Amino acid sequence: MDYTDLYLIHWPVSSKAGIYEYPIKKEDFLPMDFKAVWAAMEECQRLGLTKSIGVSNFSPKKITDVLSTAKIPPAVNQVEVNPCWQQKKLIEFCREKGIVVVAYSPLGAVGTFYGTNRVMESEVLKEIAETRGKSVAQVSLRWAYEQGIGVVVKSFNKDRMRQNLEIFDWELKDEESKKISEIPQGRACLGIDYTSIHGPYKTIEDIWDE
Numbered sequence: 317m318d319y320t321d322l323y324l325i326h327w328p329v330s331s332k333a334g335i336y337e338y339p340i341k342k343e344d345f346l347p348m349d350f351k352a353v354w355a356a357m358e359e360c361q362r363l364g365l366t367k368s369i370g371v372s373n374f375s376p377k378k379i380t381d382v383l384s385t386a387k388i389p390p391a392v393n394q395v396e397v398n399p400c401w402q403q404k405k406l407i408e409f410c411r412e413k414g415i416v417v418v419a420y421s422p423l424g425a426v427g428t429f430y431g432t433n434r435v436m437e438s439e440v441l442k443e444i445a446e447t448r449g450k451s452v453a454q455v456s457l458r459w460a461y462e463q464g465i466g467v468v469v470k471s472f473n474k475d476r477m478r479q480n481l482e483i484f485d486w487e488l489k490d491e492e493s494k495k496i497s498e499i500p501q502g503r504a505c506l507g508i509d510y511t512s513i514h515g516p517y518k519t520i521e522d523i524w525d526e
């Protein structure tokens with residue numbers, strides 16, 4: 317590609333130059349030089365290689381580090397958001413800074429190695445879906461849309477792709493939103509692959525600053 321609409325720093329980590337492997341080997345992690353990496357992202361935008369630049373899996377603290385030297389603020393922070401990991405504080409922080417949160421794994425990434433079935437198997441969501449004649453996926457996606465955030469949902473199935481778009485001509489009732497807000501919370505994607513005793517993040521708490 318010689319152009320992309322949105323170019324993101326995938327995780328707040330760097331690895332040794334010249335090695336392109338996933339998962340990154342524990343001994344290959346390096347602290348990210350936020351100032352230099354963000355300056356290079358800005359250069360990509362200035363050169364017209366990308367329309368917008370952003371970050372992904374960044375905590376408020378790490379966004380604050382980027383903003384302290386940024387000339388162009390991140391347009392987007394792409395993070396896990398779904399009814400089982402609602403990220404209310406992060407969404408509020410990003411809103412104050414003019415950064416759009418985009419939800420990845422909005423269905424909990426069901427069926428993937430990093431995912432959870434807690435969203436699709438949620439009794440609260442199932443009950444709302446049944447009452448409203450919608451699917452659990454549609455209730456989850458409508459909920460995310462009502463949080464004022466972007467959503468990237470993934471399906472390889474044509475019918476499910478269509479279903480996932482049919483969320484714009486109805487809304488959740490207040491009591492339904494309230495029930496969703498009371499669902500027990502927990503991340504699906506912990507980021508363990510990005511922790512290392514040799515790297516900047518020894519624990520998952522170091523990644524998320526919480």
Ligand SMILES: NC(=O)c1ccc[n+]([C@@H]2O[C@H](COP(=O)([O-])OP(=O)(O)OC[C@H]3O[C@@H](n4cnc5c(N)ncnc54)[C@H](OP(=O)(O)O)[C@@H]3O)[C@@H](O)[C@H]2O)c1
Nearest residue numbers: 372420421422423424425427453468469470471472473476
């Ligand atoms: N920035 C990051 O670090 C990061 C991390 C994780 C993911 N992502 C990106 O976020 C996007 C979406 O997240 P994700 O793939 O992790 O999770 P997701 O969209 O929550 O879940 C995808 C799974 O849900 C199934 N699905 C989709 N629509 C459905 C429906 N209506 N009913 C039932 N099942 C449905 C899909 O199966 P079928 O294909 O069979 O429909 C697939 O197994 C992806 O493009 C991914 O690359 C980014």
